[in-house]
Amino acid sequence: MLDISVIIPVYNAGQFLEKSVESAVHFDEVKEIILVEDKSTDNSLEICRKLASENPKIKLFQHPDQGNHGAGATRNLGIEKATGSFITFLDADDYYLPNRFDAEKEIFNDPKIEGVFGAIGVEYLTEKGKQEYQTKFKDAALTTVNYPAEGEEVFRGLLSLTPKAFGTFFHLNALTIRKSALDRAQLRFNKDLRVHQDSDFNIKLAYHCHLKSGIIDKAIAIRGIHDDNRITKIVQYSPQYNQRQYLYWKSLYDWASSKGLPAEYQKRIYLSYKSFDLSQKKGLAKYSNIVLEGLKNPEILKTKYRFNYYK
Template sequence: MKISVIIPVYNAEKFVTQAVESALQFDEVHEVILIEDQSPDNALQICEQLVEKYNRVKLYQHPDKGNHGAGPTRNLGIEKSTGDFIAFLDADDYYLPNRFDAEKELFKKSEVEGVYGALGVHYYSEKAREQYYPVFGDKLTTVYKKHNPKEVFPGQIFMLGAFGLFSIDALTIRKDALIQKMNPLFKSSLRLHQDTEFLFRLSFYLDLHPGILDKAVAMRGVHENNRITMVDAKKINPATTRILLWKEVDDWAKNEKTIPDHIKLHINRIYRSFQIANAPAPKKWGMILKNLISDYQSIRSGVYNINFRNSLF
């Protein structure tokens, strides 16, 4: 195996060395690709030092040296990669020694196009633990049981939290399958949740197989300045970002001819449920009435209730 590990770097001077060295522990890692995204701190200098120190580390920036966000930054890393397999790692996260144990066996089968595992949680400070333990606890981010690849996409859509989640840090993909079947790759239209949208589409187009699900293969670093941590802890309004996420998923589903109609309808219901849940009160009740008339089945099924039961009053 020749694995290219892609690390977008933004405001991560304190963490990127640990991330890089956690990837370099594996002989299977052919290269670690750092894409520096105009960090406001000293991350670029740290990356340059890592390139000097380790011959498997490569460093790139966007052609305009600007800040483009995690999606386009990962896309540039994929473009620059030379390995047969792609793995991702956020600059404030790190791999554990078992990261590629399942992959080494599963990728012997040509039909396996991707493998996903479980992600753990590491608090970088007592302050971070105190603030965010109620959000994350010590729980694994994982799919709760092993599924056939054909069940992964509908399981995420129909079962939502009951299916579980897999993280981009715990995902490994065959590069040729990714390039052939995914267009676009990460979308530049989303500054947050672009990895979630990517994983939905990926699980539709590629056969993704379960790896190690009952223990962590990588660790998510939780600290005070992590943008997605602030969203999950509601320091950034999660409503707006999730509406944008589901709008992208809904637009894609409408235009993808091979998605069955009942799945398209369900995705649209989820999108509308987020819109209703976060609308101002007068508009909310108008939207509910409209949907009672036009789509009573989804109201009755409880799709909307999942998302806004607690926000109606």
Template sequence: MLNISVIIPVYNAEVFLEKAVNSALQHDEVKEILLIEDKSTDTSLELCRKLAAENSKIFLLQHPDKGNHGAGASRNLGLEKATQDFIAFLDADDYYLPNRFEAEKELFKDPKIEGVFGAIGTEFLSEKGKKEFQEKFKQVTLTTVKYPAEGAQVFEGLMGIRKGFGHFFHLNTLTVKAENIKKNKLKFNEKLRIHQDTDFIVKMSYHLYLKSGIIDKAVAIRGVHDDNRITKVKQYSSTYFRNMFLLYESRYIWSKKQEKLSPVLKKTIKNRYISYRIATRTGFSKYFTYVTNSLFNPVLLKTRYRFVALKKHL
């Protein structure tokens, strides 16, 4: 039997939160649900209090200063306070399906497995949200990797070394052993207001032995609506490049501390970081920085790096 803590960051989620919580409560494996209220401007705090009063499995947490610190900091508070053997994550506007932990029940019988992930589906809750989502992500209704993998294969796939694997799986589909998170001191980068989940997943896939679970059908659903932050960032806009720069800066700083990380991967991470750093600049400064960096690092002349570095802001 799995004993699971579900961590739910809550910010302006009054419309969706109860459905998310009930979707977690349907699973006997879920022993506690941590609602980390992040200074919402709607009635989310009152709803959290109500839910916690009605069910002994539900706990309301706030940051020490009761301020707004973002999803990364909220999830870190959840990691700090969680008491169960396993950790799962859920966004307040998403929900679990009945098969959410089916693969975990079997896969965690293997002691070397430290984390399991699956596929997430999409539910469009508004026409505006649907339009913005499809404009940015095209056809995507099922976010998943393309074939089964485990251990180093997962990290290599997410880094693009294993062609066709897919560069992302959703945090809502991840279940991981709490002791291994603590042992490896894994945390979300609180400086990242967007992409902190992607950053966390890639680093985790390096440090822990992850295995794909159900990847051909959804184990959770993300709700797409008018206020999804990720869809508000226009592709190749100045905000887009700034967010990507911060993501790869985080990954680059982390990579320099990993002695066992291959030199090739370290170089790849560094080049992506440099490309996005250049992309955040404008005018003559951008081109001058690109040329001077290319003199010492000719790989930046390759199409993929040159495209990122020199793409004009829209």
């Protein structure tokens, strides 16, 4: 049987946390639930303590300084504290469905498979959150990929390098990974990214580890959409959006350069990184830099970001 450590980073999630934990704690495969509280300003810490006192599967941790360090550093602490052979993640305002580990039970019989990912659905908890989400993501019922894949095909798909569109991405809530694979690759979340650290992690994971798709045609977890979802609040291609995308792609660019990825992959990452780098510039300098970059790398004019520059 799988022995899974579920890592839940907790920050101001008091009204959702019990449902989240209850959705995971009953699985026989779940060895432990690791709550890592990140200096919430609501009653989250009190709820964490209550839950941990009621069930020995539930363990509570805080950062050594009891400070706020963001989701990346908080998940990293959870990984360090995990004792299970497998790691999964769950956001404190989301929850697992009963089929969460159905694919894993079979797929992980193959020792070469190091990670399995599936689809996640949405539940609208507030009308404002629904409107913000649907404005940005239309009315996507599932966050998933378009077809089954494994190994390098997953990495290529996430970089939009496959002949047919692979899909957007897979959500951390729908990922199960061998802890030994994370340790072998020395892979952790970029703690300096306050948003997009999950996408950054997944792309690096897909390069270093052998991933395989599991259940991708129906949800195995649910994401709660409400007024305080940070990602849905940012207007696409606004200055704030471009800045966050720049930091995300710069993280990937620095990683790809340091790891010496094949030229095709470095080029793809560079073009996205440079596109958002150019979006940070203003006035004549911005347009002159776009022209110069276009002369050096004409492919940048074909990226999906090529005309999305705020003045």
